[in-house]
Amino acid sequence: MQPIRGRCHKFGDDIDTDVIIPARYLNTTDPQELAKHCMEDADPAFPAKVKPGDIIIAGKNFGCGSSREHAPLAIKGAGVAAVVASSFARIFYRNAINIGLPIFEAPGLAEASEPGDEIVIYPEEGVITNLTRNLTFRTAPFPPFMQGIMAAGGLIPYVAKKLKGEV
Amino acid sequence: MGMTVTEKILAFHAGLKEVEPGQLINARIDLALANDITAPLAIKEFRRLGVTKVFDPQRVVLVPDHFTPNKDIKSAEQAKLVREFAREQGVIYYEIGRMGIEHCLLPEEGLVGPGDLIVGADSHTCTYGALGAFATGVGSTDLACAMATGECWFKVPETILLRYYGKLRPWVGGKDLILYTIGDLGVDGALYKALEFTGEAIAELSMDGRFTMANMAVEAGAKNGIFPVDEKTLEYIRGRVKRPYQVYTSDADARYSEIREYDASRIEPQVAFPHLPENTRNISEVGDIKIDQVVIGSCTNGRMEDLRVAAKILRGKKVHPEVRLIIIPGTQKIYAQALEEGLISVFIEAGAAVSTPTCGPCLGGHMGILARGERAVATTNRNFVGRMGHPESEVYLAGPAVAAASAIKGRIAAPEEVL
Numbered sequence: 059m060q061p062i063r064g065r066c067h068k069f070g071d072d073i074d075t076d077v078i079i080p081a082r083y084l085n086t087t088d089p090q091e092l093a094k095h096c097m098e099d100a101d102p103a104f105p106a107k108v109k110p111g112d113i114i115i116a117g118k119n120f121g122c123g124s125s126r127e128h129a130p131l132a133i134k135g136a137g138v139a140a141v142v143a144s145s146f147a148r149i150f151y152r153n154a155i156n157i158g159l160p161i162f163e164a165p166g167l168a169e170a171s172e173p174g175d176e177i178v179i180y181p182e183e184g185v186i187t188n189l190t191r192n193l194t195f196r197t198a199p200f201p202p203f204m205q206g207i208m209a210a211g212g213l214i215p216y217v218a219k220k221l222k223g224e225v
Numbered sequence: 226m227g228m229t230v231t232e233k234i235l236a237f238h239a240g241l242k243e244v245e246p247g248q249l250i251n252a253r254i255d256l257a258l259a260n261d262i263t264a265p266l267a268i269k270e271f272r273r274l275g276v277t278k279v280f281d282p283q284r285v286v287l288v289p290d291h292f293t294p295n296k297d298i299k300s301a302e303q304a305k306l307v308r309e310f311a312r313e314q315g316v317i318y319y320e321i322g323r324m325g326i327e328h329c330l331l332p333e334e335g336l337v338g339p340g341d342l343i344v345g346a347d348s349h350t351c352t353y354g355a356l357g358a359f360a361t362g363v364g365s366t367d368l369a370c371a372m373a374t375g376e377c378w379f380k381v382p383e384t385i386l387l388r389y390y391g392k393l394r395p396w397v398g399g400k401d402l403i404l405y406t407i408g409d410l411g412v413d414g415a416l417y418k419a420l421e422f423t424g425e426a427i428a429e430l431s432m433d434g435r436f437t438m439a440n441m442a443v444e445a446g447a448k449n450g451i452f453p454v455d456e457k458t459l460e461y462i463r464g465r466v467k468r469p470y471q472v473y474t475s476d477a478d479a480r481y482s483e484i485r486e487y488d489a490s491r492i493e494p495q496v497a498f499p500h501l502p503e504n505t506r507n508i509s510e511v512g513d514i515k516i517d518q519v520v521i522g523s524c525t526n527g528r529m530e531d532l533r534v535a536a537k538i539l540r541g542k543k544v545h546p547e548v549r550l551i552i553i554p555g556t557q558k559i560y561a562q563a564l565e566e567g568l569i570s571v572f573i574e575a576g577a578a579v580s581t582p583t584c585g586p587c588l589g590g591h592m593g594i595l596a597r598g599e600r601a602v603a604t605t606n607r608n609f610v611g612r613m614g615h616p617e618s619e620v621y622l623a624g625p626a627v628a629a630a631s632a633i634k635g636r637i638a639a640p641e642e643v644l
Contacts, residue, residue, distance in 0.1 A: 221374070
């Protein structure tokens with residue numbers, strides 16, 4: 059997996075999936091449509107200011123609440139390259155890996171960073187650096203099984219290969 | 226080393242003699258569930274897999290309950306897509322007028338039993354832990370693969386053992402116990418873990434009360450919540466569950482990451498303040514909070530016992546002139562039973578709106594959306610920012626007794642204040 063470099067948007071603890079994509083927009087599954095309302099109940103300006111390649115950083119328990127996969131899809135649809143949080147709620151964690159949205163656990167990064175800081179993630183080395191502040195954090199590498207899912211491009215291509223006996 | 230009930234169910238379904246926390250396993254599932262919001266995405270992903278048939282039509286359940294009866298054209302299109310897929314695949318499907326809120330409906334229909342491994346594309350799938358099943362929420366892509374292969378991958382969770390002793394106070398129910406517990410654990414206190422509910426207060430609790438508690442395990446971040454199977458469980462499933470089931474119990478030397486004990490006799494009715502379920506307070510410490518709306522229903526508290534408690538408080542009383550009270554029975558059968566017991570008349574005479582089963586207002590879908598600055602007391606499960614409508618509205622979570630009392634007083638109130 060290639061290093062990911064981008065400007066960050068910062069959020070706090072316990073960002074729930076209702077805030078990531080409010081239920082009033084769940085009458086569609088189109089990532090581009092969902093992206094128009096991504097994070098708007100936490101920061102109404104987010105959909106307008108987020109740029110492709112940006113990185114979301116946040117505190118603990120990111121993605122708690124509803125199982126809606128529309129949440130990571132909205133983030134991915136908005137062009138966000140990765141999410142780094144102190145911890146993730148478990149369904150969001152699975153969903154992000156399954157749809158191929160890179161996510162990383164790095165306690166302390168969000169607290170030490172400010173919006174607009176430049177962040178670089180080295181997935182294979184398990185290192186995340188805030189280039190603006192010259193601070194480095196560790197992130198645990200994914201277990202080989204999850205790396206397999208991500209290498210295949212998500213759970214669907216992974217299971218499709220498995221069904222054909224290619225894995 | 227002994228195993229917990231959660232570990233035993235996972236081991237059995239993975240075809241292993243034993244498993245331990247942290248282990249990644251591939252397990253056979255007994256049932257896969259989705260609703261009108263999560264199924265359309267799951268169906269889209271299912272088609273991408275290149276398979277034509279679900280693994281077993283009798284083990285896939287689709288329930289249109291979130292934006293139904295449909296609130297707008299887009300949600301009608303989504304529901305139509307789910308309906309057509311259900312017909313094409315011959316899976317278990319409940320139409321409007323015969324359906325219910327999924328987590329009230331599936332146990333009632335006998336589709337889940339002790340020892341089952343259930344995945345659902347809905348975070349409150351953990352409700353079925355009340356029956357001694359391992360049940361957990363997943364996303365639509367996981368569900369698509371589960372529908373295709375009948376399998377799902379899991380990381381075996383550590384288990385937190387919760388023990389409740391003592392006798393419950395009047396008007397205290399499963400909702401108060403679980404809110405109190407979430408207040409203690411925090412919204413991520415059980416992240417990636419299993420919660421095992423035990424103790425004499427749990428044994429005394431009705432099945433409806435246990436469903437309420439298991440339902441909100443996810444609000445502490447838990448993967449699943451699970452209850453011991455006892456006479457009450459067996460009585461509940463008798464005549465309902467048609468598939469063979471297996472009762473598992475935790476070994477005496479099972480490993481737990483943590484054990485917490487609660488004196489249930491000291492727990493008052495609870496209210497969770499905005500905007501997290503962990504912001505709990507005793508009803509005696511709530512203060513003067515004026516409200517605009519009360520919702521009694523949802524997969525958390527839309528069952529018979531909840532409606533009976535609400536009716537006991539509302540009988541012969543009137544809803545406060547400045548409050549809208551919305552009552553939503555969880556299933557058509559619960560609705561019919563409430564009608565037969567005269568509860569619906571009590572609600573209507575009190576000035577409540579009674580609705581057909583729907584998740585509606587709980588997730589800010591329809592049937593009771595809040596305007597800017599409005600406050601609601603709800604027997605639902607989440608009080609996040611914007612959960613029931615405008616991002617500047619507020620939801621206070623409580624059990625049906627506090628909700629009904631609050632509807633009468635026009636502010637958050639204890640049941641004793643109106644009786």
